[in-house]
Amino acid sequence: xxxxxxxxxxxxxxxxxxxxxxxxxxxxxxxxxxxxxxxxxxxxxxxxxxxxxxxxxxxxxxxxxxxxxxxxxxxxxxxxxxxxxxxxxxxxxxxxxxxxxxxxxxxxxxxxxxxxxxxxxxxxxxxxxxxxxxxxxxxxxxxxxxxxxxxxxxxxxxxxxxxxxxxxxxxxxxxxxxxxxxxxxxxxxxxxxxxxxxxxxxxxxxxxxxxxxxxxxxxxxx
Ligand SMILES: [Zn+2]
Numbered sequence: 001x002x003x004x005x006x007x008x009x010x011x012x013x014x015x016x017x018x019x020x021x022x023x024x025x026x027x028x029x030x031x032x033x034x035x036x037x038x039x040x041x042x043x044x045x046x047x048x049x050x051x052x053x054x055x056x057x058x059x060x061x062x063x064x065x066x067x068x069x070x071x072x073x074x075x076x077x078x079x080x081x082x083x084x085x086x087x088x089x090x091x092x093x094x095x096x097x098x099x100x101x102x103x104x105x106x107x108x109x110x111x112x113x114x115x116x117x118x119x120x121x122x123x124x125x126x127x128x129x130x131x132x133x134x135x136x137x138x139x140x141x142x143x144x145x146x147x148x149x150x151x152x153x154x155x156x157x158x159x160x161x162x163x164x165x166x167x168x169x170x171x172x173x174x175x176x177x178x179x180x181x182x183x184x185x186x187x188x189x190x191x192x193x194x195x196x197x198x199x200x201x202x203x204x205x206x207x208x209x210x211x212x213x214x215x216x217x218x219x220x221x222x
Contacts, residue, residue: 001113001222003137004038006030008187008214010057013121015137015214017091017222018045019113024091025049025065026107026119026137028072029057032064046070048087051077052122053104076103098123101162114222115180121188124161125168130176135222137214138172139164140186140203142193150192163188166199173206181207183222187214 006014012029016038023045025035036043048071051059065072066082073087074080075095087093091111098104098120106120108130115134120126123139141163147156164172173184184207186199196213204211212220 001111003135003183003185003218003220003222005185005214005216005218006034006038007216009189009191012060013058013188015119017109017111017114017117021045022047022090022111024087024093024109026109027051027058027121028061028065029059030061032061032068043068043070047091048073048084050074050087050093050107050109050119052098052106052119053077053100053102055102055122058122075105096126096128099125099127099161101158115182117222118176121164122162123164125164126172132178132180133176134180135183135185136173136176136181137185137187138169139188140166140169140194140199141188142166142190143195143198146193146195159190159193163190166194166202170202170206173203177207181209183209183220184211185214185218185220186211189213 001019004016007030013027014030015026017024049065051074053076072083074083094108095105098106100122109117117135119137121139143166
């Protein structure tokens with residue numbers, strides 16, 4: 001099973017979790033045609049799409065999936081016609097609430113090939129602990145240091161209440177890491193208030209597994 005990133009950040013989020021015959025799309029923030037292209041136009045293997053919340057960079061292209069009959073699971077957007085509450089096997093998807101300025105959910109995705117993968121973005125923090133995670137995909141949006149240099153107080157406050165700071169991300173990794181952890185992917189780094197090199201280094205110091213930073217085009221084996 002591979003993870004392919006088609007976008008991460010305020011310009012559009014979309015990740016593909018896929019093997020030869022099955023794919024789950026995580027977030028609908030890039031045009032469907034880019035997803036098709038990345039899958040070699042084999043869209044029959046898309047089991048479903050999961051979407052964390054209604055903001056455009058995560059949900060702008062939701063209707064394109066609904067229109068062609070691909071199951072869409074978006075627990076925070078049940079008011080949208082065509083949105084389902086579950087996605088069928090072989091993926092088992094559970095959800096948990098996050099802390100954002102609109103209802104937002106994280107996902108715990110299980111599949112026999114990869115074990116348990118956690119996905120959480122657009123959240124001030126994650127209030128739960130998880131056992132036996134094999135893969136973690138977590139927001140690492142900004143550092144307090146760079147934030148205070150870049151924005152006025154009002155905007156700083158908004159970002160602090162809606163996105164994850166480096167230190168919070170580090171706490172999450174410390175509290176949820178285990179011997180079976182195989183990969184970590186840092187997501188949704190802010191253009192102005194993050195530093196990819198520093199963030200990668202500080203997270204890598206906490207674990208022995210590979211740490212990736214989500215950029216358009218990133219692909220790795222799970
Ligand atoms: Zn958002």
